[in-house]
Each structure stands twice: as structure tokens, then as C-alpha cells.
Amino acid sequence: MDTIKELFTLNFPYVLVSVFVILTGIRSVVSIFEWGIDKLGLETKWRRQRREEHELLLTTSKNLISLQKKHAEDMKRSDKHNLEMQSDIKKLTDLFIDKQVNDYRWEIISLADKISSGKTVSKECLRHAVSTYEKYEKIITEHGLVNGEVEISIELIRDNYQKKLKEGF
Numbered sequence: 001m002d003t004i005k006e007l008f009t010l011n012f013p014y015v016l017v018s019v020f021v022i023l024t025g026i027r028s029v030v031s032i033f034e035w036g037i038d039k040l041g042l043e044t045k046w047r048r049q050r051r052e053e054h055e056l057l058l059t060t061s062k063n064l065i066s067l068q069k070k071h072a073e074d075m076k077r078s079d080k081h082n083l084e085m086q087s088d089i090k091k092l093t094d095l096f097i098d099k100q101v102n103d104y105r106w107e108i109i110s111l112a113d114k115i116s117s118g119k120t121v122s123k124e125c126l127r128h129a130v131s132t133y134e135k136y137e138k139i140i141t142e143h144g145l146v147n148g149e150v151e152i153s154i155e156l157i158r159d160n161y162q163k164k165l166k167e168g169f
Contacts, residue, residue: 097143104136105150112153115160126161129154 037044043051111129115121133154140147 097139101136101139101145104132104139107132108136108150108157109153112156115156121160123161123164126157126164129157130161133157 034044037047108129111121111125133150136150137147139145
């Protein structure tokens with residue numbers, strides 16, 4: 001019981017100051033020890049680990065910068081390829097439209113030549129020619145092309161179709 005009483009009679013501010021002085025002393029001794037190791041050129045495990053972490057951080061930073069540059073170059077190449085592909089697709093589309101227009105033109109003009117040469121043409125053939133002309137006109141209008149010689153041919157086909165309808169085929 002006396003020991004417990006003595007515990008309560010301790011001077012706590014004195015104990016706290018003593019602990020603080022001891023910790024400060026330990027810190028000072030460690031600092032002097034580190035200074036001495038640095039002057040001798042020795043490397044402790046803790047210092048080596050810090051240096052390696054720093055070097056790793058620098059290496060990672062350099063690698064990240066190089067990856068960013070490579071990514072930027074890859075994006076430029078990708079954009080260039082996209083533009084080339086768009087250009088190629090546009091060319092192919094134009095070629096397809098040109099071929100389709102020429103095929104429709106040829107079909108209409110060919111039938112008009114048959115009619116003008118006096119050959120007989122069926123009602124279905126005439127209907128098909130009128131339908132083909134409507135498709136032809138739609139493509140011409142959508143793509144801003146010019147209709148030339150086909151108008152005369154379709155007029156001949158329509159006149160022949162109306163004449164055939166009046167005659168009753």
C-alpha cells in the first residue's frame with residue numbers, strides 16, 4: 001500500500017520533463033551518429049532504402065514521360081490512318097455511285113435505242129425502265145450530279161409506254 005501512496009506522490013511534471021530530455025538526447029545522439037556516417041561515406045540500410053526509392057521514383061517518372069510521348073505519336077499516326085481510311089471510303093463510295101449511275105444510264109439508253117430501232121419491247125421492260133429512271137434521278141439528286149442524255153431517252157420510253165397503253169399492248 002505504501003508503494004501505491006508513493007506513486008501518487010510522484011512529481012508528474014518532473015517525470016514528463018525528464019522523458020522529454022531523454023528523447024531529445026537520443027535524437028541528438030542519432031543525429032550525430034548519422035552525421036558521422038555521412039562524413040565517413042558509409043551507407044546505412046535505411047539510407048540505402050531511401051536512395052533506392054528515390055531512384056525508382058525518378059526512373060518511373062522518366063518512363064512515364066517516354067510513354068506519354070509514344071502515346072502522343074501513336075495518336076498522331078492513328079489520326080493520320082483514320083483520315084486516309086475516310087478518304088479511301090469516300091473514293092470507293094464515289095466509284096460505286098458513278099458505276100451505279102452509269103449502269104442505270106446504260107440500261108435506259110439501251111432500251112431507248114431498241115425502241116428507236118423499231119424493236120418490240122414488253123410492258124414489264126418499259127415499267128422497269130421507268131422505275132430505273134426514278135432510281136437514277138434519286139441518286140443524281142442526292143449527290144448533286146447532272147442529268148444529261150438520259151432525259152431524251154426516258155421521254156422516248158414514256159411516249160412508247162403511253163402509246164402501248166392506249167393500244168392495249
